[in-house]
Amino acid sequence: MSQRNKPPFRADHVGSLLRPGELLRAREERALSRISETELRRVEDEAIRGAVKMQQDVGLEGITDGEFRRASWHMDFLYQIAGVSKSANNLKVQFHNEKGEIEFAPAGLRVSGKLKLEKTIFGEAFEFLKSVASATPKLTIPSPNMMHYRGGHAAMDPNVYREMDEFWHDLQQVYADEIARLGALGCTYLQIDDTSLAYLNDPTQREHVRQIGGDGESQHLTYIRNLNAALAGKPASMTVCTHMCRGNFRSSWAASGGYDYVAEALFGQLNVDGFFLEYDDARSGGFAPLRFVPKGKMVVLGLVTTKRPALEAKDDLKRRIDEASKYIPLEQLCLSPQCGFSSTVEGNALTIADEMAKLRLIVETAREVWG
Numbered sequence: 001m002s003q004r005n006k007p008p009f010r011a012d013h014v015g016s017l018l019r020p021g022e023l024l025r026a027r028e029e030r031a032l033s034r035i036s037e038t039e040l041r042r043v044e045d046e047a048i049r050g051a052v053k054m055q056q057d058v059g060l061e062g063i064t065d066g067e068f069r070r071a072s073w074h075m076d077f078l079y080q081i082a083g084v085s086k087s088a089n090n091l092k093v094q095f096h097n098e099k100g101e102i103e104f105a106p107a108g109l110r111v112s113g114k115l116k117l118e119k120t121i122f123g124e125a126f127e128f129l130k131s132v133a134s135a136t137p138k139l140t141i142p143s144p145n146m147m148h149y150r151g152g153h154a155a156m157d158p159n160v161y162r163e164m165d166e167f168w169h170d171l172q173q174v175y176a177d178e179i180a181r182l183g184a185l186g187c188t189y190l191q192i193d194d195t196s197l198a199y200l201n202d203p204t205q206r207e208h209v210r211q212i213g214g215d216g217e218s219q220h221l222t223y224i225r226n227l228n229a230a231l232a233g234k235p236a237s238m239t240v241c242t243h244m245c246r247g248n249f250r251s252s253w254a255a256s257g258g259y260d261y262v263a264e265a266l267f268g269q270l271n272v273d274g275f276f277l278e279y280d281d282a283r284s285g286g287f288a289p290l291r292f293v294p295k296g297k298m299v300v301l302g303l304v305t306t307k308r309p310a311l312e313a314k315d316d317l318k319r320r321i322d323e324a325s326k327y328i329p330l331e332q333l334c335l336s337p338q339c340g341f342s343s344t345v346e347g348n349a350l351t352i353a354d355e356m357a358k359l360r361l362i363v364e365t366a367r368e369v370w371g
Contacts, residue, residue: 003370007136007189007239008274008300008334009061011366014243015140015191016073016340017054017066018347018355023047027071027345044069045128052133058356059363062189063133064140066342069125073193073343074142075109078150080121081174083113087155097307109147111156115170120181127185136189139182143194143242144171144230145223152212168226175230183235190240191276196223197266198244198278201257201285220262228271241300243276246283248306248339248348258285267292274298279320280305280338290327299328302338304362309354317365335366 003010019027026043029035051066070076078084087108122139130137153164161167182190197220199205206216215222227242234240246255259266259277267275267289275293278284279302293299303320304312317335324333341348341355350358 003367004334007062007138008241008276008298008336009136009366010334010370011060011363012062012276012300012334012336013055013060013064013359013362014276014302014306014337014340015064015067015138015193016342017051017064017068018342018350018352019066019068019345020047020050020352023068024345048129049132052129054356055359056133056135058360059367060359061135062138063129063135064138065125065129067140067340069122071345073140073340074146075150077121077142078109078147080119081115081147082118083111083115083160083170084147085110085112087151109150109155111147111151111160111167113157113160115167115174117174117177117181120185121178123181123185126182126187130186137187138189138191139187140191140193140243141178143192143196143223143227144175145194145196145227147171148212148214148223149196149199149209152209152214154212168222168229172226172229176233179231179234179238179240183238188237188239190238191243192227192240192272193243194223194227195245195247196220197242197262198246198259199255201259201261202246202255203257205255221265224265224270228269231271239273241274241276241298242270242272243339245278245302245339248343249346256283259289260285263289264292267297268294272297274300274334276300276302276336278302278338279324280307284338287324287327290324293328293332295329295332298332298334299324300334300336302336304335304337304358306337306339306341306348306350306355306358309350311354311357311361314361314365314368317361318369321369330370335362335369337362 030040047068048065055063087110126139200220209216209219
C-alpha cells in the first residue's frame with residue numbers, strides 16, 4: 001500500500017478553514033464601509049497565503065484557500081448565477097448540538113430569471129490560489145442540487161420556469177460551463193459539496209423536500225441524474241469528488257442517519273471519482289453502505305471531527321479504518337475531517353491551533369496506515 005500521487009489524497013481535507021481574526025475584523029470594517037474592497041482583498045490575500053503555508057507545512061497535498069473569500073460555503077456561489085437573486089425572506093434552518101438547538105436564518109434565494117453563467121464563478125479566487133500553492137490547488141463549489149434544496153419549486157418565478165425539466169436543463173448547462181471554464185484555468189481537483197444527498201437519509205428531511213414540491217422518497221435519484229448531466233463533459237484531467245455531511249454550523253448539525261437510504265444509487269450511479277463522507281460519530285451510521293462503492297472509486301473517511309477541539313486517538317482512527325476495510329478495500333480509502341472547520345464565516349468551536357493539530361493528525365495517521 002502506498003500514498004497516492006493524485007487526488008483524493010490519503011490525507012485530505014474538506015476545504016473550509018477557520019478565519020483568522022484579522023480577516024474577520026476586515027470583513028466587519030468593509031461591511032461598515034470603513035475600508036475599501038481593495039483593502040479587504042489585500043487582507044484576504046495575506047490570510048490565504050498563511051492558510052496555504054499552514055496546509056503545506058502539516059503535509060497536505062490538496063490545498064484550498066480555506067474559502068476565506070466567502071461568508072457561506074454555497075450561497076456565495078449560487079447568488080452569482082445569472083437569474084438568481086436574494087429572497088426577501090430568510091431561510092430557517094434548525095441546527096442541533098449537545099446543548100440544544102440553534103436557528104440559522106441566512107438569506108434565501110429566488111430564481112427570478114433564466115439561469116445562465118456570465119462569468120467563471122470563483123475563477124479569480126482559484127487563479128490566486130494556484131499562484132501561491134506549491135501542492136495541488138483544490139476548489140470547492142456547491143452542487144447544483146443545493147439550488148433546489150434551498151427553496152424548491154416555490155422559490156422559482158412561475159413565469160420563468162413552468163416545468164422543472166426546463167429548470168434542471170438550464171442549471172445543468174450552467175454547471176457544465178463552469179466546470180469547463182475551471183478546467184481551462186488549470187483546475188485539476190474539484191470538490192462538489194452536496195449536503196442534500198446526506199440529508200435525504202433523514203426522514204424529516206425527506207418530508208422537507210415534499211413540502212417544497214419535490215418527491216422526498218426519490219429526490220436523491222433526481223439529484224444524481226442532474227449532477228451526472230452537469231459532469232458529462234468534464235475535462236479528462238480533472239478529478240471530481242463530492243462531499244456529503246448532515247450540516248455544519250457553529251459546531252452543530254441539521255440531520256441524522258446513516259447512508260443506507262441513498263447508498264446503492266449514490267455510490268453505484270453518481271459519476272464522480274471519490275466520495276468525502278462524514279463519519280465522525282454515531283449520527284452517520286455504520287460502514288456497511290460502503291459495500292456499494294464500485295472498484296476504482298475512492299472513499300475519504302471523515303473520521304476526525306471539526307465540531308469539537310478534542311483530538312482523536314490514532315489507534316481509534318486506525319481501528320475505524322480497519323472496520324471500513326471490511327466493506328471496501330483499504331486501497332480505495334483515504335482519511336479526512338468529517339467536514340470543513342468553517343462552513344460559514346462564523347466557524348466551529350475550535351481554535352486555529354486545534355485545527356492544525358487535527359490536520360497534522362490526519363497526515364500522520366495516513367502515513368502510518370498507507371505508507
